[in-house]
Amino acid sequence: MWVSCSRWRLFVRRCWSRECQETMLCALSLFFVCILSACAFVLPVDLLLPLAAINGFLVLHGLARRGSIMGVVKLGVIQLTITLSLYLLLYGVGHLAQGAVVVGRIMLATIPGWWLCITAAPERIGEVLSAFLPSKWAFVVAASLSLLPYMAEEVREIYQIQCLRGARITPKALRNPKNWPELVYCVLFPVLIQLLKLSRQMAVAAQSRHFGKSTRVTHWHSPRDKK
Amino acid sequence: MKKKLPLSLQDSLFIGFCATLLVALTSMLRLKLGISGHSMFLMSFFYLICYGVLGRFGSMIACGGIAGLVAMALGVGKGGPMILLKFILPAIAMDLVALLLPLTLSLHWRCMILGIVGCMAWAVKVALSNVLAGMAFDVVLIQWGASVLKGGFFATLGALLVPPVLHRLKAHDLLHRDKF
Numbered sequence: 001m002w003v004s005c006s007r008w009r010l011f012v013r014r015c016w017s018r019e020c021q022e023t024m025l026c027a028l029s030l031f032f033v034c035i036l037s038a039c040a041f042v043l044p045v046d047l048l049l050p051l052a053a054i055n056g057f058l059v060l061h062g063l064a065r066r067g068s069i070m071g072v073v074k075l076g077v078i079q080l081t082i083t084l085s086l087y088l089l090l091y092g093v094g095h096l097a098q099g100a101v102v103v104g105r106i107m108l109a110t111i112p113g114w115w116l117c118i119t120a121a122p123e124r125i126g127e128v129l130s131a132f133l134p135s136k137w138a139f140v141v142a143a144s145l146s147l148l149p150y151m152a153e154e155v156r157e158i159y160q161i162q163c164l165r166g167a168r169i170t171p172k173a174l175r176n177p178k179n180w181p182e183l184v185y186c187v188l189f190p191v192l193i194q195l196l197k198l199s200r201q202m203a204v205a206a207q208s209r210h211f212g213k214s215t216r217v218t219h220w221h222s223p224r225d226k227k
Numbered sequence: 228m229k230k231k232l233p234l235s236l237q238d239s240l241f242i243g244f245c246a247t248l249l250v251a252l253t254s255m256l257r258l259k260l261g262i263s264g265h266s267m268f269l270m271s272f273f274y275l276i277c278y279g280v281l282g283r284f285g286s287m288i289a290c291g292g293i294a295g296l297v298a299m300a301l302g303v304g305k306g307g308p309m310i311l312l313k314f315i316l317p318a319i320a321m322d323l324v325a326l327l328l329p330l331t332l333s334l335h336w337r338c339m340i341l342g343i344v345g346c347m348a349w350a351v352k353v354a355l356s357n358v359l360a361g362m363a364f365d366v367v368l369i370q371w372g373a374s375v376l377k378g379g380f381f382a383t384l385g386a387l388l389v390p391p392v393l394h395r396l397k398a399h400d401l402l403h404r405d406k407f
Binding site: 037040041082083086087090091095098099101102103105106109110113117125126129136137140141143144145147148151152155177180181184185188189191192193195196197198199200202203206207211212 | 235236237238239240241242243244245246247248251252255268272276280289293296297299300301309310356357359360361362363365366369370381384388392395396399401
């Protein structure tokens with residue numbers, strides 16, 4: 001009896017480790033964000049005010065975590081200008097309030113997503129999403145996410161070298177869509193070649209370690225996370 | 228177009244890398260042009276590269292799905308879970324239309340048609356959220372039309388760059404396909 005009890009305790013402790021807690025918290029916040037975004041579209045107008053209050057708390061929490069809200073504000077202003085001017089042209093002044101409510105709903109659907117991006121760690125979101133995906137695609141998503149810094153560095157290096165060669169791909173030159181093909185030939189094409197080679201190497205490396213052979217999938221735990 | 232569903236690990240990884248690069252470039256090259264729709268340039272380019280390199284049904288949907296997941300995980304854009312729709316809707320539309328297009332049609336025309344179809348589906352996502360928010364139907368329709376016009380220009384530009392890039396990749400002997 002005592003042995004089974006201690007075994008059970010050990011099992012619970014192992015399951016409820018810090019990593020596990022973080023993953024659970026992330027899954028809950030992802031669920032919470034989906035519900036809040038859906039509520040913004042579904043709820044009647046009277047209930048939008050409590051929802052706005054909840055979103056206000058999220059904004060405050062996001063700002064406390066040093067998130068920048070400028071992007072959301074800019075989106076709101078542009079959306080408000082376009083929608084209100086269209087409502088004014090088509091229906092007159094009487095329907096302006098209706099247009100404002102519509103923009104308000106869109107903003108209330110956007111804010112939870114912004115909050116999630118600030119509060120949740122990317123690798124935790126990846127782990128939560130992997131629970132719904134087949135193991136091969138979970139591996140692909142995890143590999144892509146972890147190789148992102150490498151890819152970004154590669155793109156930056158190629159971009160800078162091509163700029164030094166005199167390619168018309170500086171931010172100022174890219175304002176003109178005429179120069180966009182140059183960006184594709186000078187930067188994207190070499191990067192695509194690198195990606196094709198990298199995917200071949202990675203597939204060989206994974207398959208030589210018997211990837212996808214066993215039915216029981218194992219996961220790597222970084223020793224860095226255990227500290 | 229072959230209709231084999233399971234992709235090899237190498238192809239899946241290539242799709243994953245393309246999707247990640249699409250998301251990374253979209254966030255890196257956030258051009259302050261003041262017009263919406265320029266994201267369609269990179270989106271149509273990468274989806275059509277996947278279509279050209281792999282030539283299978285499902286390659287664009289997989290690319291769109293992974294791009295949506297990666298964008299959601301990395302917090303690119305401001306949509307949260309809605310960003311998944313933004314990436315996957317054009318991919319689904321393009322993959323379905325690619326099934327219907329005859330292979331005898333030249334690659335340029337196929338890419339252009341697929342780019343425009345993708346752009347229309349991309350605009351549907353915007354219209355869908357507007358309809359859900361209760362916007363008047365006329366306003367939704369006008370905004371959808373404006374999005375298609377703006378995004379269509381960029382999508383066609385991106386799509387037209389795909390055939391030369393595919394031919395260059397073929398010249399480097401990096402593709403295992405004889406014909407596009």
